[in-house]
């Protein structure tokens with residue numbers, strides 16, 4: 437490569453670089469790319485992200501998502517900047533997390549801070565230097581008076597003055613903007629019909645926006661507010677009810693509890709997924725979307741939603757799970773037409789629109805038996821319990837059909853089944869119909885589990 441060529445591509449020349457690895461990676465992310473088009477993401481971040489110097493990197497990643505067809509709404513906060521303004525003007529008062537009273541002076545500081553951050557964001561979206569991820573991006577970012585606000589009012593004797601909450605959105609205008617590929621930018625200031633401005637909390641504004649737009653994702657970019665287990669591992673997915681229980685237990689720090697509460701509210705009211713993502717990790721929003729486990733915590737209404745009956749639209753995904761295993765002899769070759777014919781016997785495991793596992797159940801009602809076949813988890817995602825989830829599902833489905841014994845034919849996975857309560861059987865244990873079709877040359881082992 438000549439030295440005049442863009443620097444971004446020079447990485448391909450590095451001795452340790454493996455082109456095959458690049459191609460493999462690119463193909464692996466393809467399913468995620470296909471699912472992005474037309475999805476609405478609301479991304480909320482506080483002024484702390486701007487203060488930490490993470491704005492440009494975030495905007496570059498968001499530009500990429502926009503280019504891939506995501507309808508993007510950005511909601512920014514400005515709390516540290518408002519506090520800084522207050523301090524510079526000699527006020528001792530400082531805003532914390534949550535809704536607090538806003539004095540006339542604090543409102544002026546909030547307007548100044550919002551204006552400044554808005555301009556920083558617009559500038560960041562306008563970058564287009566060659567050899568950077570923003571080259572040729574040409575993304576328009578539009579902000580305006582889309583939020584009608586109302587005063588928080590007086591609560592428990594405290595007058596919240598210029599603190600406001602969302603009353604309604606100009607949804608038609610907002611949808612038009614994002615559907616035309618522009619980014620919609622919402623500042624934490626709303627206006628009342630009397631022309632007054634109100635200081636809004638970023639977390640509430642982002643949550644209300646996501647709910648109003650029935651967004652596919654609400655994403656909070658947070659400094660450190662992701663959930664971790666006792667071993668300090670990130671909890672990558674949590675059901676909304678479990679998140680609510682965690683908040684009720686009261687052990688979370690104030691910031692995490694606040695973000696998690698808003699994420700939970702959003703999911704409860706129709707937003708498909710809500711994420712808490714650490715902004716200090718470079719590229720975290722891409723890692724969260726384009727890798728299976730992500731790097732943050734995702735709140736979902738019900739984790740079992742990931743398991744659903746297959747439809748004809750899933751045939752392609754099922755075939756691509758099965759084909760490599762047919763090719764290496766793990767599974768008996770079936771052919772696409774057999775899968776098309778039997779697709780209603782399949783259940784798929786879906787994660788954010790990506791199919792990464794499947795299983796099929798073929799009942800033999802006369803012998804009160806059923807065969808579990810094509811139990812597959814994508815090799816990249818094996819070892820996290822997904823195989824167990826599919827097995828449990830097949831067992832429950834079989835029980836509901838009155839099946840007493842579940843069997844599998846396997847050549848290479850016998851130990852997995854033995855560990856899960858299956859015992860080896862013989863051809864004579866199979867339903868008569870299956871005995872006739874048993875492929876003796878393949879010599880598969882037969883494992884049976886009493887349900």
Ligand SMILES: CC(C)(COP(=O)(O)OP(=O)(O)OC[C@H]1O[C@@H](n2cnc3c(N)ncnc32)[C@H](O)[C@@H]1OP(=O)(O)O)[C@@H](O)C(=O)NCCC(=O)NCCS
Nearest residue numbers: 810811812813818819820821822823824846848849851852
């Ligand atoms: C079998 C299969 C579905 C398990 O999926 P999974 O999501 O990895 O399963 P789980 O996470 O619930 O279980 C992982 C455990 O199974 C073990 N395991 C995986 N494949 C195994 C095999 N062929 N034999 C024995 N154990 C196996 C792993 O080592 C791991 O053990 P550990 O928990 O002690 O670390 C997956 O390996 C697969 O798709 N295999 C190829 C298709 C296949 O053989 N299907 C069965 C015939 S229909």
